[in-house]
Amino acid sequence: MAEIPVEKKSGGKGWLWLILLLLIVAAIAWWLLEEAAEGDLDDDEVAIERTKPVMTDTDTDTAQMAGAGAMTIAAITADPSAFYGREGFSGTVTVGGPLTDRGFWIENDGARMFAIVIDQPRERPVDINVGATLDITGGTVRNPGEIEDLTGDALDQDTIDAMEGQQAVLVVSESDIDISDEA
Structure with missing residues (x-):
């Protein structure tokens, strides 16, 4: 085998x-x-992103009372403290006078509020004039008595004087301002 x-x-x-x-x-x-x-x-x-605060029911109720989604100049001036610290102001506004080195008056539907520009150098600074129409796509409502930590140079005396007596101011970055109609 x-x-x-x-x-x-x-x-x-x-x-x-x-x-x-x-x-x-x-x-x-x-x-x-x-x-x-x-x-x-x-x-x-x-x-x-990971440390973003979670809204509680109390925060939601406060936001609803403050007209959440209706962050207009009229709403802010009617109840300023309800808007302190709120970010995301956006709208088309007209520039009123007088202007300062860092601030200007914004007007919409008969309401008027003072706005301060965060002094962040741009390649081409925004040239804001009285009568211009601006599209603002960001900004934070602040208590004028608590504005000390703004980026850039210290506020000039004219800007400080303009804020005096105001209940709220809008702090906005140059990059959030577009001039839609120059004066």
């Missing part, structure tokens, strides 16, 4: 290595997609 050598196959577990390799590839792909989904946020922006 002829001898036929019989050898036992070693391994037989090649499929196990294939599954392990696929899991590693999937984990790397998931990690890369997660990084891409976060975009270009730096560490400060991520920290801010």
Whole structure:
């Protein structure tokens, strides 16, 4: 009789290595997609996003009483303290006089309020004149008695005098102001 050598196959577990390799590839792909989904946020922006305060029922009630979504000059001047610290003012306003180095009066539908520009150097500074129409797409309502920590140079005396007697002022960055109609 002829001898036929019989050898036992070693391994037989090649499929196990294939599954392990696929899991590693999937984990790397998931990690890369997660990084891409976060975009270009730096560490400060991520920290801010994670520490954003949660609104309570009391905060919601206060926002509703303050006319949440209706952040107009008239609403702000009617109840200034309800709007202190609120960000996101936006609207089309007319510039009234007199102007100061860092401030100007904004008017809309018969209501008038003082606005202060955050002194952040731009390539081309905004040239605001009396009678101009501005589109403001950001700004924070502040208590004039608590404005000491603005970016840039100290407020000039004319700006301080203009704020005197006001219940609220709008603090707005130059980058949030677009002149739609120059005077």
